[in-house]
Amino acid sequence: MTKVEVTPNVYWVGAIDWAIRDFHGYVTPRGSTYNNYLIMDDEPALVDAVHGEHVDESIKNIRAITGMRTIKHVIVNHIEPDHAGGLYRMVHMCGKPKVYITRKGLEGLERMFDISAWDIQVVKTGDEVKTGRKTLMFLETPMLHWPDSMMTYVKEDKLLISQDAFGQHIATTQRFDDELLTCTSVSELDDAVWDYYANILMPFGSLIKSKLAEVAKLGLEIKIIAPDHGVIWRQNPGKVLGMYSDIAEGKCDERVSIIYDTMWHSTEKMIEPIAKGIKAEGMDCKVVKLRATPTSTCVKEFWRSRGTLIGSPTLNNTLFPPVGDFLVNIKGLRPKGRIVSAFGSYGWGGGAVKDILKQCTEMKLEVVEPGVQVKYRATAEEEEQCFEFGRQFAIKTREYHKTF
Ligand code: FEO
Numbered sequence: 086m087t088k089v090e091v092t093p094n095v096y097w098v099g100a101i102d103w104a105i106r107d108f109h110g111y112v113t114p115r116g117s118t119y120n121n122y123l124i125m126d127d128e129p130a131l132v133d134a135v136h137g138e139h140v141d142e143s144i145k146n147i148r149a150i151t152g153m154r155t156i157k158h159v160i161v162n163h164i165e166p167d168h169a170g171g172l173y174r175m176v177h178m179c180g181k182p183k184v185y186i187t188r189k190g191l192e193g194l195e196r197m198f199d200i201s202a203w204d205i206q207v208v209k210t211g212d213e214v215k216t217g218r219k220t221l222m223f224l225e226t227p228m229l230h231w232p233d234s235m236m237t238y239v240k241e242d243k244l245l246i247s248q249d250a251f252g253q254h255i256a257t258t259q260r261f262d263d264e265l266l267t268c269t270s271v272s273e274l275d276d277a278v279w280d281y282y283a284n285i286l287m288p289f290g291s292l293i294k295s296k297l298a299e300v301a302k303l304g305l306e307i308k309i310i311a312p313d314h315g316v317i318w319r320q321n322p323g324k325v326l327g328m329y330s331d332i333a334e335g336k337c338d339e340r341v342s343i344i345y346d347t348m349w350h351s352t353e354k355m356i357e358p359i360a361k362g363i364k365a366e367g368m369d370c371k372v373v374k375l376r377a378t379p380t381s382t383c384v385k386e387f388w389r390s391r392g393t394l395i396g397s398p399t400l401n402n403t404l405f406p407p408v409g410d411f412l413v414n415i416k417g418l419r420p421k422g423r424i425v426s427a428f429g430s431y432g433w434g435g436g437a438v439k440d441i442l443k444q445c446t447e448m449k450l451e452v453v454e455p456g457v458q459v460k461y462r463a464t465a466e467e468e469e470q471c472f473e474f475g476r477q478f479a480i481k482t483r484e485y486h487k488t489f
Contacts, residue, residue, distance in 0.1 A: 088149060088150055089146075089260050091122065091244065091309065091311055091317055091319070092239070092242035092244050092309060093242070094124065094125040094126065094219075095122060095123070095124050095125070095219075095239060095242060095244060096122065096123045096125065096146075096150055097120060097121075097122060097146075097260055097311070097317065098121055098122065098123045098131075098143050098146035098147045098150070099118055099119050099120035099121050099122075099135055099142075099143055099146070099313075100118065100119050100135045100136065100139035100140075100142035100143050100146075101116070101118045101142075101256050101257075101258075102116055102117050102118065102119065102136065102139060102256055103116045103256045104116065105117050105256075108167075108254065110380070110381075111254075111284050111285075111380075111381045112379030112380070112381045112382065113254040114379070115254055115255045115256060115257075115277065116254070116255070116256025117254040117255070117256055117314055117315070118255070118256055118257075118314055118315060119135035119136045119139055119143075119167055119168065119313065119314070120133070120135075120311065120312065120313045120314065120315075120317075121133040121134060121135055121143055121168070121313070122246055122311060123146075123147055123150060123151070123156075124216055124219055124221070124239065125150065125151065126216035126217035126218055126219050127216065127217025127218070128157035128158060128216045128217055129151055129155050129156045129157060129158070129216070130156065130157065130158035130159070130160060130214075130216050130221065131147070131156050131158070131159050131160070131175065131179070131182075132160040132162060132221075132237050132246050133160065133161070133162050133163070133168050133169075133246075133248070133313055134159075134161075134168060134169055134170065134171040134172035134175050135167075135168065135170070135171045136166065136167045136168070136170045136171065137166060137170025137171050137174075138170070139171065140170070140171030140174055140175065143171060143175075144174075144175070144178070153175070153178040153179050153180075154178070154179060154180045156179040156182055157179075157182055157183065157216075158182055158183050158184075158185065158214060158216060158221075159172075159175070159176055159179060159182045159183070159184045159185070160184075160185045160186075160221065160223075160237050161184060161185065161186040161190055161194065162234065162235050162236060162237055162246065162248040162313070163190070163231060163233060163234050163235070163248045163249060163313070164186075164190050164193045164194050164197065164231070164233050165231060165249075166197075167313075168248070168313055169194070169197070172194075172198070173198045173200075176203060181204055182204070183204050183205075183206055183214075184200075184203050184204060184205045184206070185205075185206050185208050185214065185223065186205060186206075186207060186208065186233070187207065187208060187209070187223075187225055187227075187233050187234075187235050188207050188209075189227065189231075189232040189233040190233030190235070191205060191207055192233075193231075193232075193233055208223045208235070209223070209225055210223065210224050210225045210235075210299075211223070211224075211303075213240075218241065219239055219240070219241050219242070220239070220240040220241060221237050221238070221239055221240075222237070222238045222240055222305075223235055223236075223237060223238075224236045224237075224238060224299075224300070224303075224305075226248070226250065226292075226296055227292075228289055228292055229248075229249070229250055229286065229289055229292055229293065229296060230249055230285055230286055230289060234248055234249065235248065236248055236250070238305055242308070242309070243305075243306045243307060243308035243309065244308065244309045244311060245305070245307050245309070245310050245311065245322075246311045246313075247310050247311065247312045247313075248312065248313050249285065249286075249312065249313055249314065250286070250293075250312060250329075251278075251310050251312040251318060251325045251326075251329065252281055252312035252313055252314030252315045253274070253277035253278055253280075253281050253312075253314060253315030253316065254277065254280070254281055254314055254315065255274075255277050255314075255315045255316065257269075257316070259316060260316060260317055261316055261317050261318075261319045261320065262274070262316050262317065262318050262319060262320050262321060262324075263319065263320035263321075264316070265316045266320075274316075275328070276385075277315065278325060278328055279328075279332075279385055279388070279389055280381065280382070280385045281314070281315075282328075282329070282332055282388075283381075283384055283385040283387075283388040283389070283418075284381045284384055284385065284418075287332075287388060287418045287419070287420075288417075288418050288419045290332065290333040290334075290335075290421070291333070293329055293330075293333040294330070294333045294334070297326070297329065297330055297333075307322055307326070308322065309322060310322040310325060310326070332388075334489070335421065335422035335489045336489060337388060337389055337390060337391055337422075337423075337489075338369070338389050338390055338391065339368070339369075339391055339482070339483060339486045340368060340369035340370065340371065340389075340390050340391065340392070340482075341363050341368055341369070341370045341371075341390055341391075341392040341393065341394060341475075341478065341479060341482055342370075342371045342372075342373060342386045342387060342389075342390040342392070342393045342394070343356055343359065343360065343370060343371070343372045343373065343393075343394045343396060344373045344375065344383055344386065344387060344393055344394070344395055344396070344411065345372075345373070345374060345375065345394075345395065345396030345397065345408070345428075346374060346375040346376055346396070346397060346398075346405050346407040346408050347374070347396070347398060347405075348398045348400065348405060349398075351398060351430035351459070351461060351462050351463070352396045352397060352398045352428070352429050352430045353374075353396075354462065354463060355396065355428050355429075355430065355457070355459065355463055355468075355471050356372055356396065358463075358468040358469070358471035358472040358475065359394065359428065359457075359471045359472070359474060359475035359478075360372060360475060361472055361475065362471065362472040362473060362474060362475025362476035362477075362478075362479065363475040363476065363478065363479045365472070365475075365476050365479075366476055366479035366480055366483070367479075368479040368482065368483065370475075371386055371390065373386050375407040375408065375410075375411055376407050380410070380411070380414055383411055383414075384414055384415060384418065387415055387420070387423070388418075388420070388423075390423075391422075391423065391424060391482050391485060391486040391489075392423070392424045392425070392478060392479070392481070392482030392485070392486075393423060393424075393425050394425070394426055394427065394428060394475075394478060395408065395411075395412075395425060395426075395427050395428075395441050395445075396408075396427070396428045396429055397427070397429045397437040397438070397441060398429055398430050398431065398437060399429060399430070399431035399432070399434065399435050399436045399437040399438075399458075400437070402434055402435075402436040403436045403437060403440050404436075404437045404440050404441065405437065408437070408441070412441070412444050412445075415448070416444070416448055419448075420448060420450060421449075422489060423450050423451065424450070424451040424452075424453065424478075424481060424482055424485045425441075425445045425450050425451070425452055425453070426442070426452065426453035426454070426456050426474075426478055427441035427442050427445075427456035428456055428457045428458065428471070428474065429441075429456075429458050430458065430459050430460070430461065430462070430463075431458060431459075431460060432460070432461060435458050437458075438455075438456040438457070438458045441456070442454055442455070442456055451485055453477075453478060453481055456474075457470060457471060457474040459471075
């Protein structure tokens with residue numbers, strides 16, 4: 086079996102999940118990987134376990150390098166089950182390793198497994214452990230994205246094992262960014278980073294900014310970033326660091342997304358003149374129908390665009406339920422720095438447009454009122470109004486974008 090060496094004597098020993106398409110509700114069309122790492126030294130160390138359903142694959146990868154019982158240290162960077170599901174079995178196969186974990190991690194792990202017999206050391210930022218020639222330093226990253234989260238830095242290799250951060254949900258035979266880019270476009274890899282960030286890390290933008298500043302203050306030079314999902318950044322770790330920094334600063338594309346649903350196509354028919362109005366201002370526009378698109382993709386398109394127009398018919402004096410679901414999703418991600426407005430159709434009493442604008446105001450988004458709505462079907466005159474609505478929204482989006 087081919088061993089995957091990340092830096093001298095540090096190996097990827099993870100598992101590839103080719104089949105996963107629903108990651109706790111987040112659609113993963115490219116599958117995913119659960120990465121963990123084996124540090125071969127005088128006292129071998131294992132960083133992270135994998136998903137419980139894939140633990141056999143990781144154990145096989147480890148055994149191709151060393152016996153499980155040679156492992157003397159197990160580092161638990163994160164206790165979410167996609168990384169700790171296989172932990173109990175792995176620790177017991179190792180014999181009596183020292184297990185390193187944050188205080189919050191320990192509190193959570195005690196509720197998952199009986200770990201009363203484990204040899205556990207609680208660690209905090211700056212703590213180090215020597216495995217022989219290598220030194221592992223721990224960096225707590227609470228709420229990135231769970232309270233327990235931390236990263237492990239291998240000092241001699243300038244290798245940051247970054248846990249969920251900097252990951253992507255991509256199942257591939259390629260383990261490194263440079264390998265993947267021989268068969269995938271840069272834009273597809275960028276899209277995977279955006280998709281992951283938008284759905285998992287977006288609420289924690291300010292924490293990411295302060296954590297990146299803390300890493301800089303600690304003077305840690307980073308040559309390779311090895312996340313727990315997707316490819317390892319060995320050719321260009323600066324790229325993903327830059328992307329994270331930009332996204333956390335509120336940067337996104339100067340474009341408009343139209344995110345909508347429709348009952349009898351009346352709301353849908355408003356899109357063509359609106360999109361033409363946006364295009365007349367020279368702005369890119371992406372149209373996404375909610376029930377035809379995975380929620381996680383809709384969320385990503387919302388985040389990548391500075392402006393979003395949300396379209397909904399009125400049903401029972403309020404929103405069409407798929408549009409309501411979408412708003413609940415983005416509310417939980419605590420959006421900032423986005424400009425929105427609304428459009429829609431109604432039969433005998435409106436409500437949807439007003440409710441969208443109200444919810445977006447409560448989320449403290451930049452809201453352009455009053456939106457636009459039509460009774461039954463848009464007349465030729467109302468189509469002109471839709472065109473102008475799109476054009477004016479593009480102008481406002483451009484002005485707002487300049488403030489970032
Ligand atoms: Fe990939 Fe938070 O687990």
